[in-house]
Amino acid sequence: MQRTIIVPLSDNEEYEEAIIVHERCLAGRMNVLQEDHQNTVESLNNLGSVYAGLKKYEKTLEYYERALNGNEKLLGKNHTSTLMTLENIAVINMYLKNFGKAEELYQTALEGYEGQLGKDHKNTMKCARLFRNSLATSGNEEERLLALTTAYPWLNEDDA
Incomplete structure (x- = not known):
């Protein structure tokens, strides 16, 4: 039920209010369920997303990394939820201009998406x-870019 309340707040850019609601939700889940519960991990990820909307990227990373650790423990490194969190962390590293770290995470x-979902799945793409x-x-990554566009030729067509 809280998710229904939280999402519209975030969509309407009422981020400060959304943070209060998300933090309250997270505190309750930490108290009742502990950190290693999927609902708590979801709250960590949601709070990270709100901070991303505020462009508070260091705080965003803090929550996303906690969510990643929880997803890895609960679901494994190759679960799509874990991979999505990893991708979110890569995006934030791009905003912070940590290109090497972002590329490693991407x-x-x-590789995880391709193994789990195949090359043609929307998440992989x-x-x-x-x-x-x-x-x-x-x-500075021409060789890796060439390898990527060779593996995914349609990437060259995106620019056309």
Whole structure:
């Protein structure tokens, strides 16, 4: 039920109010369920997303990394929820201009998506696009960019 309340607040950019609601939700889940419960991990991820909306990227990373640790423990490293959190962390590292770290995370997420979902799944394709953009932005990864566009030829068509 709280998710119904929280999402519209975030969508309406009422981030400060959303943080209060998310923190209250997280505190309750930490108290009742502990940190290693999937609902608590979901709250960590949600709070990270609100901080991302505020462009408070260090705080965002703090929550996303806690969510990643929880997902890895509960679901495993190759579960799609874990991979999505990994991808979110890569995006934030791009905003922070930590290109090497972002590219490493995108590579790991992309390999996981491909193994779990296949090359043509929308999550794999989205991650491949983000990875391509990361490599292109950093400007010093031509060899890896070529390997990526060879593995995913449609990436070249995105620009057409």
